[in-house]
Amino acid sequence: MNEKTNKPIYLDYSATTPIDERVVTEMIKYMGPEGVFGNPASRSHAYGWTAEKAVEQARQQIADLVGADSREIIFTSGATESDNLAIKGSAHFNKKRGQHIITCKTEHKAVLDSCRQLEREGYEVTYLDPEENGLVDLEKLKAAMRDDTTLVSIMHVNNEIGVIQDIEAIGNACRERKIIFHVDAAQSAGKIPMNLENLPVDLMSFSAHKIYGPKGMGALYVQRKPRVRLEAQMHGGGHERGMRSGTLATHQIVGMGEAFRIAREEMATENERLITLRNRLWDGLKDMEEVYINGDIEQRVAGNLNISFNYVEGESLLMALKDLAISSGSACTSASLEPSYVLRALGRNDELAHSSIRFSMGRYTTNEDIDTTIAHVRAAVEKLRDLSPLWDMYKDGVDISSIEWAAH
Amino acid sequence: MAYGEKVLDHYENPRNVGKFDHNELDIGTGMVGAPACGDVMRLQIKVNDAGVIEDAVFKTYGCGSAIASSSLLTEWVKGKTLDEAKAIKNTQLAEELALPPVKIHCSVLAEDAINAAVEDYRKKHA
Amino acid sequence: MAIYLDHNATTPLHEKVLEAMLPYMGGTSGNPSSLHRFGRLQRHAIDQAREQIAELMDAQASQVVFTSGGTEANNLMLKGLCKDNAVQRIAVSEIEHSSLLQPAAVVADEGCAVDSIAVDQQGQVTPEALINAIKDDTSLVSVMAANNETGALQDIEKLAEEARARGIWFHTDAAQVAGKMELSFKQAGVHAMTLSAHKLYGPMGAGALIVDKQLPMHSILQGGSQEFGLRAGTENVPTIVGFGMAAELARQTMVQRADQARVLRDQLEKRLMQLGVVTVFAQQVQRLPNTLQFGVQGFDGETLLMELDRRGFAVSSGSACTSGKSEPSHVLKAMAVPDELATSAIRVSLGRSNSMAEIDLFVEAVQQIIGIQNSAVMTSANL
Numbered sequence: 054m055n056e057k058t059n060k061p062i063y064l065d066y067s068a069t070t071p072i073d074e075r076v077v078t079e080m081i082k083y084m085g086p087e088g089v090f091g092n093p094a095s096r097s098h099a100y101g102w103t104a105e106k107a108v109e110q111a112r113q114q115i116a117d118l119v120g121a122d123s124r125e126i127i128f129t130s131g132a133t134e135s136d137n138l139a140i141k142g143s144a145h146f147n148k149k150r151g152q153h154i155i156t157c158k159t160e161h162k163a164v165l166d167s168c169r170q171l172e173r174e175g176y177e178v179t180y181l182d183p184e185e186n187g188l189v190d191l192e193k194l195k196a197a198m199r200d201d202t203t204l205v206s207i208m209h210v211n212n213e214i215g216v217i218q219d220i221e222a223i224g225n226a227c228r229e230r231k232i233i234f235h236v237d238a239a240q241s242a243g244k245i246p247m248n249l250e251n252l253p254v255d256l257m258s259f260s261a262h263k264i265y266g267p268k269g270m271g272a273l274y275v276q277r278k279p280r281v282r283l284e285a286q287m288h289g290g291g292h293e294r295g296m297r298s299g300t301l302a303t304h305q306i307v308g309m310g311e312a313f314r315i316a317r318e319e320m321a322t323e324n325e326r327l328i329t330l331r332n333r334l335w336d337g338l339k340d341m342e343e344v345y346i347n348g349d350i351e352q353r354v355a356g357n358l359n360i361s362f363n364y365v366e367g368e369s370l371l372m373a374l375k376d377l378a379i380s381s382g383s384a385c386t387s388a389s390l391e392p393s394y395v396l397r398a399l400g401r402n403d404e405l406a407h408s409s410i411r412f413s414m415g416r417y418t419t420n421e422d423i424d425t426t427i428a429h430v431r432a433a434v435e436k437l438r439d440l441s442p443l444w445d446m447y448k449d450g451v452d453i454s455s456i457e458w459a460a461h
Numbered sequence: 462m463a464y465g466e467k468v469l470d471h472y473e474n475p476r477n478v479g480k481f482d483h484n485e486l487d488i489g490t491g492m493v494g495a496p497a498c499g500d501v502m503r504l505q506i507k508v509n510d511a512g513v514i515e516d517a518v519f520k521t522y523g524c525g526s527a528i529a530s531s532s533l534l535t536e537w538v539k540g541k542t543l544d545e546a547k548a549i550k551n552t553q554l555a556e557e558l559a560l561p562p563v564k565i566h567c568s569v570l571a572e573d574a575i576n577a578a579v580e581d582y583r584k585k586h587a
Numbered sequence: 588m589a590i591y592l593d594h595n596a597t598t599p600l601h602e603k604v605l606e607a608m609l610p611y612m613g614g615t616s617g618n619p620s621s622l623h624r625f626g627r628l629q630r631h632a633i634d635q636a637r638e639q640i641a642e643l644m645d646a647q648a649s650q651v652v653f654t655s656g657g658t659e660a661n662n663l664m665l666k667g668l669c670k671d672n673a674v675q676r677i678a679v680s681e682i683e684h685s686s687l688l689q690p691a692a693v694v695a696d697e698g699c700a701v702d703s704i705a706v707d708q709q710g711q712v713t714p715e716a717l718i719n720a721i722k723d724d725t726s727l728v729s730v731m732a733a734n735n736e737t738g739a740l741q742d743i744e745k746l747a748e749e750a751r752a753r754g755i756w757f758h759t760d761a762a763q764v765a766g767k768m769e770l771s772f773k774q775a776g777v778h779a780m781t782l783s784a785h786k787l788y789g790p791m792g793a794g795a796l797i798v799d800k801q802l803p804m805h806s807i808l809q810g811g812s813q814e815f816g817l818r819a820g821t822e823n824v825p826t827i828v829g830f831g832m833a834a835e836l837a838r839q840t841m842v843q844r845a846d847q848a849r850v851l852r853d854q855l856e857k858r859l860m861q862l863g864v865v866t867v868f869a870q871q872v873q874r875l876p877n878t879l880q881f882g883v884q885g886f887d888g889e890t891l892l893m894e895l896d897r898r899g900f901a902v903s904s905g906s907a908c909t910s911g912k913s914e915p916s917h918v919l920k921a922m923a924v925p926d927e928l929a930t931s932a933i934r935v936s937l938g939r940s941n942s943m944a945e946i947d948l949f950v951e952a953v954q955q956i957i958g959i960q961n962s963a964v965m966t967s968a969n970l
Contacts (some may be wrong), residue, residue: 061624068618068626069821078611084790085605086940091901092597092785096902097892098589101596130655130792133810133820148767163810163819170809256668262821267612269655269792269823286807288693289658289686298686299658300597300785302792305826366499368524371622372464372472392499403497440478440528442503442520443496458495 061378062422066263066356067212067240068380072308073265073416079311080267080306083107083304093301095290104303111310115259117175118313120248121274127293128306131271132239134287135258136163136206138273138297138397139235142283143204144171147233151201152176155194157208158398159183161237164206185400186349187216195226204233207391209241209257213395213411214348215357217245219313224253233281239263239271243316244324244354249274255281261305265416266312270305273297299447323416327355330414330423334358337427341434343447347396347409361396361405362430364444365437370410373433404453424430464525465559471529479518480506489575489582491574500527500567504574506538506546508582514538514546519574526564530554530571543579589899594786595735595763595936596903599830601788607832611667611825620813620821629824635672635849636831643834644761644780645771646797646897652817653827656794657762657783658686663796663807663817664758664779668727669694669780670805673724676700677727678720680712681921682734687760688917691729709871710739710922714749721753728921730782731760732770736905736934737869737920738878740764747776762786762794763947766837767875768845772797784826788939789833793826848877848937851946855879855935858950866928868919878936878962880905882928891933894956904932 095101227234243264254413289298343363367381392406501524551568617625766787784793811819915929
C-alpha cells in the first residue's frame with residue numbers, strides 16, 4: 054500500500070496510465086453544455102468549426118511528437134483498431150501484389166489476431182521467433198522475405214518485456230524489398246524519441262492511454278510520401294480521408310493531443326528518472342536466489358522491468374502482492390491461466406514463464422513506492438518458496454527438468 | 462480475479478506446511494501436477510499402526526486455490542483411515558472453498574494427491 | 588455563441604454525465620482486464636453502465652456490446668454477420684445512415700447480394716415495401732427506427748414481425764430514437780439495435796450494439812476477448828460510464844424531454860407553414876418530437892445555412908456525416924422530393940436547452956432571409 058493514499062502501489066503503467074491532470078483540464082473544455090461540444094463534421098456552424106479546429110490542433114501535437122506531417126495522422130478508437138486497420142487494410146489493398154506477411158511471435162494480440170484473421174482469408178503469415186533477449190534477428194527477418202511479401206509488422210517496444218527493436222534497420226530491409234513496414238508504437242511513443250521524417254516506417258500505431266491520455270483513443274500514422282494506401286476497415290461518412298469513418302470524439306482527441314504535447318516536453322527528464330527507479334528496483338532484488346530479468350537489459354524502455362522468480366507460481370505471487378498493482382504479463386491475456394506467450398517465445402522454460410512479474414513504472418512512481426515494493430516482493434517470494442515443493446527440490450539439488458511429470 | 466474468504470484464509474495461513482522424509486516406512490508421498498501446467502502439489506501422510514493418518518503435510522507450487530485446496534485437505538485427512546481419506550472427493554473441497562469453475566482443477570489435483578499418497582504408502586507395505 | 592439547433596448531429600454532454608465521468612478520468616485508473624484492484628473497479632463500472640443501457644432499451648445487460656460509436660456498431664452488425672460470406676442476401680432501407688449504407692456496399696463487393704427497401708413519399712417503409720424487398724435467400728434486413736434528417740419514425744415492431752415470420756434477422760439503427768422516445772428491444776422483437784451515446788447527451792466515442800445472442804455474430808476487430816469476444820480493445824471506461832449515466836438520465840426524463848421538444852417543434856412548424864413557401868418533409872407521419880426538416884421553394888440550402896449562421900443559428904441541411912456535399916440528400920431523393928426542393932433543405936433538431944423565445948427568433952430570421960432574397964431576386968429580374 055501507498056501509505057499516503059491507502060491504495061495499492063500502481064506499477065502497471067504498461068497496461069494503462071492514469072490521465073494526467075493537465076490532460077483532464079483540456080478535455081473538460083470540450084465536454085458539457087459550457088464546453089465546445091459541436092460535431093467536428095458539422096460544416097454549417099461555429100460549433101462544428103471550433104470542434105474541428107481543436108481536432109486539427111491535436112493532430113498537429115501528435116505529429117510533432119513523432120516528426121510526422123499532421124496529414125499523416127488518422128484518428129482511431131485505440132491502438133487495437135490502429136493495428137487492425139494497418140494490417141488488414143494494407144494486406145487487403147495489396148492483395149493482388151502478394152499475400153504473405155511477416156510478424157513476430159511476441160507482438161501484441163491485436164497484431165497477431167489480425168494476422169490470424171488474414172490467414173483465415175487465405176493469406177500466409179510467417180511468425181518469427183525472437184532471440185532469447187526478445188529481439189528480432191535482422192538476418193532471419195531478411196531470410197523470411199519473399200517476392201510476395203507485402204507487409205512486415207514489428208512492434209517498437211514490447212509491452213511485456215520492454216525490449217526495443219531496431220526499427221530503423223528493419224525498415225531499411227523492408228525498403229530494399231519494397232515491403233510495407235508497420236510498427237506498433239503503443240508502448241514507445243512519448244518514451245523513445247523518434248523522427249518519422251527520417252525513419253523508414255510506413256505505418257505506425259499509437260495509443261493515448263499508454264501515455265497519460267484517455268482510453269478509447271488512438272491514431273495511425275500513414276506515410277504520405279511515398280503514399281501508403283489502405284483499405285478502410287470502418288465505413289460510413291468517409292471521415293479521416295476515407296480511411297476511418299465515425300464521428301470524431303473531440304474531447305478524446307484533444308486529450309490525446311495534450312498528452313502527446315506533454316510527452317514531447319518531458320520525455321527526456323522523465324526517462325532519466327524512470328531509469329533511476331528501475332535500477333533502484335533491480336538493485337533491491339538482484340541478490341535474491343534464482344531471479345532472472347526477461348528481455349534484453351540494454352535495449353529496453355526506461356519504465357519496464359520483467360522478472361521471473363523461479364519456483365514461485367505467478368498467480369499466487371500476484372495474490373501475495375495484492376498491495377501492489379502489477380501484472381504477470383499483458384493485461385489483455387492475464388484473465389486466462391496460460392503462461393505468458395511472450396516469455397514462451399523467448400524460449401523460457403515453463404517454470405520461468407509461469408513465474409514472471411512485470412513491473413512498469415511511470416510519471417507518478419516514487420522512490421518510496423519502489424522501496425515498499427522491494428520489501429513486499431522479497432517477503433512474498435520467501436513465503437511462497439517455503440511453500441513450494443519445486444524450491445525444496447532445487448535446494449536438494451534435484452534437476453526438475455529430469456523428472457517425468459504426469460500431464461494433467 | 463476475486464477469491465473467496467476461505468481460499469484467502471488458507472492462502473494467508475496455510476495449515477500443515479512441511480515435509481516428511483519420504484523414505485520412512487510410515488510415510489506416504491503423493492506428488493502430482495507439472496510445472497508446465499503451473500501447479501505441482503506434494504502431499505504427505507504419516508500413518509500409524511492402526512492404519513489411521515496421524516499427521517499430514519503439504520507443499521504446493523501453484524495458484525491460491527491450489528494452495529488452499531491442499532491446505533484444507535491436510536486438515537481433513539488427519540484422523541481418517543486410508544480408505545476414508547481416499548473417499549474424499551474434489552467436489553467436497555471445491556464446495557467448501559467456493560472455487561469458481563476455472564479453479565475446479567485445483568481441487569481435482571488435491572484429490573489426485575491424496576490418492577497418490579495412499580497408494581505410495583500401500584506400495585511400501587505390500 | 589449561436590443558438591444551437593443541431594442536436595441530431597451531436598448533443599452537449601449533460602452536466603451530470605460529466606460529473607459521473609470525472610472520477611474515471613482523474614485519480615482512479617486501471618485496465619479493466621487487469622486482475623488487481625484498480626482493474627476490478629473499472630470492470631465494475633463497465634458492468635453498471637451495461638445495466639443502465641439495458642434498462643433504457645428494455646434489453647438484457649448481457650446483450651449490450653460496447654463499441655466506439657454508432658458507426659462501429661453498424662459496421663459490426665453488418666460485417667460481423669456477413670463475415671466469410673456467411674450471409675447470401677440482405678436488404679436495407681434506402682434512407683439508412685451512411686454508416687450502414689457504406690458497410691452494406693462493402694459486403695456487396697465481397698459477394699453478398701444487397702437489396703434496397705423503398706420508402707414512400709413520407710419517408711416510411713411500409714410492410715408491403717419490406718415484403719417486396721425480401722427474396723427467398725434474404726437473411727437480414729435493416730431499417731432505422733427514426734431518420735436523422737426528417738425524423739420520420741418507422742413501425743419497427745410491425746416490420747420486425749414481418750421479418751421474423753419469414754425467419755429473417757432484423758436490425759434497427761436506433762441512434763436517433765434512443766433517449767428521445769420509448770423503444771423496447773424486447774417488445775420490438777428485433778435481433779440487433781444500434782445506439783450512440785453522443786446523441787443522447789452522452790460523450791462522443793461510445794456506442795453500443797444490442798444483440799440477440801442467437802445471432803452468429805463475429806468480431807470485426809481482432810486482438811482481445813473484450814465485450815463477449817465481439818469487440819477487441821481496452822474498454823473506454825470513462826466514456827462508457829458517461830454513456831450509462833446518459834441512458835439513466837434519459838430513462839428518467841425522456842417523457843418530459845419529448846413533451847418539451849414537441850411543443851416547440853409544433854409551434855415552429857406552424858409558424859414556418861404560415862410563411863407559405865415552406866415544405867415540411869415527412870409531415871404526414873409520426874416523427875421524432877424534436878426534429879423538423881423543411882425546404883424553401885426557390886432557395887439554395889447553402890445560402891440559407893450561411894444566412895442562418897450569420898444571424899446566430901446553428902442548424903444543418905441534414906446529416907453531419909455527409910455535410911460538405913452539395914448534392915441533395917439521399918433520404919429526400921428516396922422520398923421523391925424534387926432536387927430543387929431537396930437542395931434547399933434545412934434541419935432543425937431541438938434539445939434540452941432550447942426555448943420558445945429561440946423558436947420565435949429563428950422564425951423571424953427565416954422570414955427575414957426569405958424576404959431579402961425574394962426582393963433580391965425581384966431586383967435582379969427587374970434589371
